[in-house]
Amino acid sequence: MSFPRPSRTLSAALVGVVAATALVAINPGGVVLSSAKRTVPVEQRASEAPNVFFPVVSKYARDRKTFGKRPGTEIQAPCGAAVRAATAGTVLLSSSPTSGPNLVRVVTSRGKLTTYYGYMRRARVTNGQIVAAGQQLGNVGDxxxxxxxxxxxxxxxxxxGVIKIDPSRWLNNYVGKPVPQTSLFDNNGFxxxxxxxxGASHTPSARYAGYxxxxxxxxxxxxxxxxxxxGLQEFERVQxxxxxxxxxxxxxxxxxVTDKNSANSIIWRKSTMEFVSAETIGVPYFQGRIWQMPVVLLKHKASGRMAYFINVHNPASIRKYGDQSKWRAKAIAIEKAKVVELRKTGRAVFLTGDLNDRTKAFCPLTEGKLMISANSVPSMACAPPKTLWIDWVFAAGPARFTSYVKDMKPKNARISDHPIILTKAYLAE
Structure with missing residues (x-):
């Protein structure tokens, strides 16, 4: 079987137009379904991280489409309504007589797309902070x-800022879709x-061919x-x-080296990533038996920036072993502690894995804004994305995403019993 070869830009290759009221939907062939006509106003159009968001959260929001009279547009909404970042980027705070004392700029990359948020009563971000698409920046003001x-x-x-873009048209074109550029934090990501x-030990079967x-x-x-x-799970010796x-x-x-612990491995493309160091952490698997899970420090060659990558597989509750929820909870606690430890270096930390849990995995890992999943927004409380699965990609620290796809192609093609989670990630430092 052959698979189509998308372009280097994951978002452009995998994500197209979304239906007016739906999240991105992928058909069995991996092609995004689209709607020929939108019926929901852009102000109320659904979006999910890391795609572009409409910048005001209010059912009363109305874009007055004033571009031309001024370089931007005025979006009418009640004072105090949340203002959120349309895209990921780096915050620059300033003031101006026209936009007021809380002018926020979100810069994707120097010389690239920059969004401006003015008139706000309050800014809820700091200068130099990196933000995700959908993250609150402040509150509507006067x-x-x-x-x-x-x-x-x-x-x-x-x-x-030499090229001014009609913001109303841009929002109508891109809310609910990936940001239309490949660069973030001055690099093209990975x-x-x-x-x-x-695992080979699970096949061949009536449904799946052998490894x-x-x-x-x-x-x-x-x-x-x-x-x-x-991050690969169930990657046994013969595989x-x-x-x-x-x-x-x-x-x-x-x-x-190849042993039972290598069933959970991290692989990287040698042309784009450089090995720096590695270790393992002991995590409970079935019945609490400890398996060593890989932790790798890699250097992104194009940007020169480094990040840690952790890959894990937490135990499922299956007939043979019964309820494994307590061991999954212990595994999550150990994995979270490792993320906290590695974050003390100042570097970004990515966690990939089959966690065999949805909110019970997401909430502990993201509370207090420790991590975000590739399809979530930073939050002090548990704020899971609408699309939940047991396979995850998380990031902590100076890293953000511009694309997330749960691609069912490998499951539908019966080369695995799981989808592949694909993301476009960027290091800010």
Whole structure:
């Protein structure tokens, strides 16, 4: 079986137009379904991180479409309504007589897309802070030259903001879709994935072929999506040997030795990522038996920035072993503690894995804004995304995402019993 080869920009390759009231939906072939006509006003259109958000949260929000009279538009809404970032980026705070004392700029990359948020009564971010799409920036106000409660919203592209963009048209085109550029934090990022390869010991079966047939197709899939780093679960000894032979030197791998613990491995594309160091952490698996899970420090060659990658597999509750929920909870606690430890270095930390839990995995890992999943917004409380699954990609620290896809292609093609989680990740420092 062959898989289509998307372009280097994951978001452009995997995500298209979304239906007016729906989240991104992927059909069995992995192609995003679209609606020929939107019926919901852009002010109320649904979106999910890391896609573009409408900047005001209010059922009363109304874009007055004033572009032309000024470089931006005024979005009328009640004072105090939440203002959120349309895209991920870096915050720059300033003031102006027209926009008021709480002018927020969110810069994707220098000389690239920048969004402006004015008239606000209050800014809830700090200068230099990195934000995710959908993250609150402040509150609607009536400061500057505002004549009534509203948000002044503008967009520029290019150094010194030389190219002004009609923000109303831009929002109508992109709310609910990935941001239309490849650069964030002055780099082009990398494709990070999580994939349960379906252990060789579970096949062949009536539904799934043996590893010898499935593994080369998995290699082709990863190559087709230009995956740079992937956390693999159920990656048993014979699969590893078959995978590396089919990949022909494209990837490096940790653990470097083959034993039971190598069933959970991290692989990375040698042309884009450089190995720095590695270790393992002991995590309880079935019946509390400790398995060593990989932790790798990699350098992103294009940006020169480094990040930690942790890959785990927490035990499922199955007939053979019964309820494993207490061991999953202990595993999450250990994994969270490792993230906290690694964050003390100042570097970003990514966690991939089959956690065999949805909110019970998400909430402990994200509370207090410790981490975000690739499809969530930072929150002090538990604020899970609408789309929940047991396979995850999380990030902590100076990193954000611009694309998230739960691709059912490998499950539908029966090369695994899981989807592959594909993300576009960027390091801010």
């Amino acid at each position: 400061l500057g030259i505002a004549k009534k409660c509203s948000l002044y919203f503008a967009i520029t592209n290019g150094f010194s 494709v990070l994935a999580s994939f349960n390869a379906l 010898a047939s499935r593994t080369p197709k998995q290699v082709a899939m990863l190559a087709g999506y230009n995956v740079d780093v992937v 590893r040997t078959s995978f590396l032979a089919a990949a022909k030197g494209t990837y490096d791998i940790y653990p470097a």
